[in-house]
Amino acid sequence: MRGEKEHLIGTTVGIDLGGTKLLAIRLEDGEIVEERRSSNPGVADQLAAAVVEAVTEVMTAEVEAIGVGVAGLVQWPEGIFVWGPHVAGTAVPLRAELEAFFGLPALVDNDANGAAWAEHAVGAGRGYDNMLLVTLGTGIGGAAIVDGRLYRGRSFAGEWGHMMFERNGHRCDCGKRGCWETVASGPALVRLAREFVFQNPDGALAHRLGEARFTGEDVTRAADEGDETARGLVAQVGADLGRGLCNLIAVLDPEIIVVGGGLGSVGEALLGPARRVAADALHGGSHRGLPPIVVAELGPAAGAAGAAMMAQDYAAGRLVLDGVV
Numbered sequence: 001m002r003g004e005k006e007h008l009i010g011t012t013v014g015i016d017l018g019g020t021k022l023l024a025i026r027l028e029d030g031e032i033v034e035e036r037r038s039s040n041p042g043v044a045d046q047l048a049a050a051v052v053e054a055v056t057e058v059m060t061a062e063v064e065a066i067g068v069g070v071a072g073l074v075q076w077p078e079g080i081f082v083w084g085p086h087v088a089g090t091a092v093p094l095r096a097e098l099e100a101f102f103g104l105p106a107l108v109d110n111d112a113n114g115a116a117w118a119e120h121a122v123g124a125g126r127g128y129d130n131m132l133l134v135t136l137g138t139g140i141g142g143a144a145i146v147d148g149r150l151y152r153g154r155s156f157a158g159e160w161g162h163m164m165f166e167r168n169g170h171r172c173d174c175g176k177r178g179c180w181e182t183v184a185s186g187p188a189l190v191r192l193a194r195e196f197v198f199q200n201p202d203g204a205l206a207h208r209l210g211e212a213r214f215t216g217e218d219v220t221r222a223a224d225e226g227d228e229t230a231r232g233l234v235a236q237v238g239a240d241l242g243r244g245l246c247n248l249i250a251v252l253d254p255e256i257i258v259v260g261g262g263l264g265s266v267g268e269a270l271l272g273p274a275r276r277v278a279a280d281a282l283h284g285g286s287h288r289g290l291p292p293i294v295v296a297e298l299g300p301a302a303g304a305a306g307a308a309m310m311a312q313d314y315a316a317g318r319l320v321l322d323g324v325v
């Protein structure tokens with residue numbers, strides 16, 4: 001990674017804990033020197049043990065601190081995993097368990113906060129003190145950097161994916177209906193493609209995708225390869241992405257929006273329509289213009305790397321966790 005190296009001196013472990021996957025990295029002076037993948041057992045009372053095991057896999061005597069990002073609500077700074085629709089367990093005191101087991105400073109945060117911190121420090125948001133991250137995958141995650149710091153609210157800020165978007169809309173993984181991520185994420189693209197294929201069973205897209213289960217990647221690949229229908233479906237998701245981005249800009253007026261995650265890497269086929277719709281819908285849009293809406297630079301390890309970087313700041317005394325229990 002590039003960036004301000006002096007800010008990154010040290011050795012830390014970073015973990016990204018998702019619904020099914022666990023990524024562990026060791027960061028040495030800003031470089032990822034080891035990377036291990038394992039699976040989240042998906043059992044509530046094994047969650048802490050799984051994280052301890054993942055940390056152990058990349059641990060060395062030089063490690064000064066541990067940072068963990070979890071896909072869900074995390075109480076900050078206590079580092080208690082409160083709840084998440086994809087991660088089994090509630091009220092798991094991960095930070096306390098890690099500090100007790102390893103005897104090292106540890107912090108536990110939302111996974112998108114880690115990714116935002118990394119993109120802000122050394123990625124696409126470098127040099128911008130007011131940045132929003134929007135991650136597009138099975139849902140929409142997010143985080144806000146405001147005046148150079150992560151904006152946390154009471155702890156849980158940045159859950160853009162669950163903004164109320166449609167009255168009586170599609171059911172969301174969170175249990176509610178009509179959340180933004182039900183229309184502007186990977187599964188939304190798959191749903192649109194399924195509906196189209198069902199109504200047009202003899203069309204080119206049906207022929208290409210077949211009747212078997214297909215993924216959002218299959219649809220974006222079809223779009224990349226010039227399938228006009230697939231391009232139209234990606235553009236439709238992009239338009240709903242743009243509507244939500246417009247709302248975020250109206251509220252927070254960021255200097256830049258960084259779009260990450262698997263669907264974010266689709267690039268212009270998605271972001272072009274998003275920009276057009278956001279520009280058209282934005283309050284005073286023709287007088288103020290849009291902030292840049294760009295693709296994230298750091299790839300799938302950004303969450304783990306950002307958690308490790310925050311842990312580095314914590315170990316060096318640059319990040320003080322107020323009210324630590």
Ligand SMILES: [Zn+2]
Binds near residue numbers: 161175
């Ligand atoms: Zn939701």
